[in-house]
Amino acid sequence: MAEKDKKIRFGVVGAGKLGGFHSKTLSKMPGVELVGISDPDLVRAQMLAWQNNCVAYKTHEELFSQVDALVIAAPTEYHAEIGVKALEAGVHILMEKPIANSEEGARRLLELAEKKKVVLQVGHSERFNSAVVETLKHVKNPRYVTIERLGPYDPRVAATGVTLDLMIHDLDIILTMIDSDVEDFEAIGASVLSSHEDIANVRLKFKNGCVADITASRATMEASRRMRIYQQDAYISVDYVSARLKIYSKKTPVVTSLQDIEVTFPKLERKQPIQEELLHFIDCIKTSKTPTPSGEKGLKALRLALSITNRMRRFEVSSPKTQDGRESLARSLADIGKVAKVLVDEGLKNAGIDKH
Structure with a gap:
C-alpha cells in the first residue's frame, strides 16, 4: 500500500460534546482508523468508545505512540499542556478553539509544531x-x-x-x-x-x-x-x-x-463543518501544506480575544x-x-x- 493511501490513525482527547462530534465523524470517514478516546472520566470515555468501535483510555499519553493525529477537545485550560506533550511525540494536532488560554501557551505550540514538522490546525469550524x-x-x-x-x-x-x-x-x-x-x-x-x-x-x-x-x-x-x-x-x-x-x-x-x-x-x-475541517486536516497531513486556520491564525484570534x-x-x-x-x-x-x-x-x- 502506498504511503499516501495508508489509513491515518486518529485519537480523540476529551469525551465531551465536541469530542463526541469528532469521534462519531472520524469513525465513519474512509482512510481513517479511530484508535481510541481518552478522558479522565474513564466511564464517559468507555461509553463513547463503545459507540464508535474503538478503545477507551484514561490518559492521553497512552494514545501518543498509537496514533498519527489527535483531535484535542479537552477544556481550554488544558490545551497547551496536552498539545505540547503530543507535539513533542511527533503527533499532528487539530486543536479545538481557542488554541490555548494564553498567548504564551499558543506560542509554545507554534514553536513545537515548526520544530517537529507536524501539522497544527485550530478548530475554528465556522x-x-x-x-x-x-x-x-x-x-x-x-x-x-x-x-x-x-x-x-x-x-x-x-x-x-x-x-x-x-x-x-x-x-x-x-x-x-x-x-x-x-x-x-x-x-x-x-x-x-x-x-x-x-x-x-x-x-x-x-x-x-x-x-x-x-x-x-x-x-x-x-x-x-x-x-x-x-x-x-x-x-x-x-x-x-x-x-x-x-x-x-x-x-x-x-x-x-x-x-x-x-x-x-x-x-x-x-x-457538515466538522467533517469538512477534518478532511482539510487530513489533506494537510498528507500533502504537508499549511492548514486553514493555521496555528498563526489561531494565535491572532486568541490575542484579540x-x-x-x-x-x-x-x-x-x-x-x-x-x-x-x-x-x-x-x-x-x-x-x-x-x-x-x-x-x-x-x-x-x-x-x-x-x-x-
Whole structure:
C-alpha cells in the first residue's frame, strides 16, 4: 500500500460534546482508523468508545505512540499542556478553539509544531460552514459588519468566558474578512450564569475605516448565528445555522425603487463543518501544506480575544446601576451600537430591503 493511501490513525482527547462530534465523524470517514478516546472520566470515555468501535483510555499519553493525529477537545485550560506533550511525540494536532488560554501557551505550540514538522490546525469550524465559505467570495471592502452568536448555557464551559468560548469564532472570521489591522475597540460584558462573562459585545474599529459590532451570548434560550455585511454596492445577510445567504445589490448608482435592487440567493451545498475541517486536516497531513486556520491564525484570534477580555467593562445585569454608579449593561449595549444600527436599519427600510 502506498504511503499516501495508508489509513491515518486518529485519537480523540476529551469525551465531551465536541469530542463526541469528532469521534462519531472520524469513525465513519474512509482512510481513517479511530484508535481510541481518552478522558479522565474513564466511564464517559468507555461509553463513547463503545459507540464508535474503538478503545477507551484514561490518559492521553497512552494514545501518543498509537496514533498519527489527535483531535484535542479537552477544556481550554488544558490545551497547551496536552498539545505540547503530543507535539513533542511527533503527533499532528487539530486543536479545538481557542488554541490555548494564553498567548504564551499558543506560542509554545507554534514553536513545537515548526520544530517537529507536524501539522497544527485550530478548530475554528465556522470557516468550513458552507454559508461562510460562499460569503467570503462576495465580500469586497466592507464598511460595516454585525455578527450575533446567541445560544443557551452549557455548564461544561463555565471555566471560560463567552469571548473565548464563542465570540472567538467570529473574531477569526472578521480578521479573515477585513484586510486591515484593528485600530481600537470598545468592549462590555456581564456575568449572568457563571463567574465569567456570559454576554459580551465588542465594537472593532479597523484602520481602513471598517467598523464591526460583534455580540456573543450563552444566556439565550434560542440559538441564533447571523452576520450582516454592508459594503459599497451590496448588503449581504448570512444565517450560519440554516446555511442561507442573501445578497442585495444595487443595479444603478441611485436607488429610486425596488426595481433598482437585485436580490440573489446563492445556491449552497449543505456540508457538515466538522467533517469538512477534518478532511482539510487530513489533506494537510498528507500533502504537508499549511492548514486553514493555521496555528498563526489561531494565535491572532486568541490575542484579540484576550485583549477584549482584559479591557472589557463588566456590569451587573440585575440592577440599573452598579455599585460605583456606572450605567447598566443594557444601557451600555444600546449606547455602543445604537447610532450605527439606527442609521443602517432606516437606510435599508427606505430602500425597501428586509434586513432579515
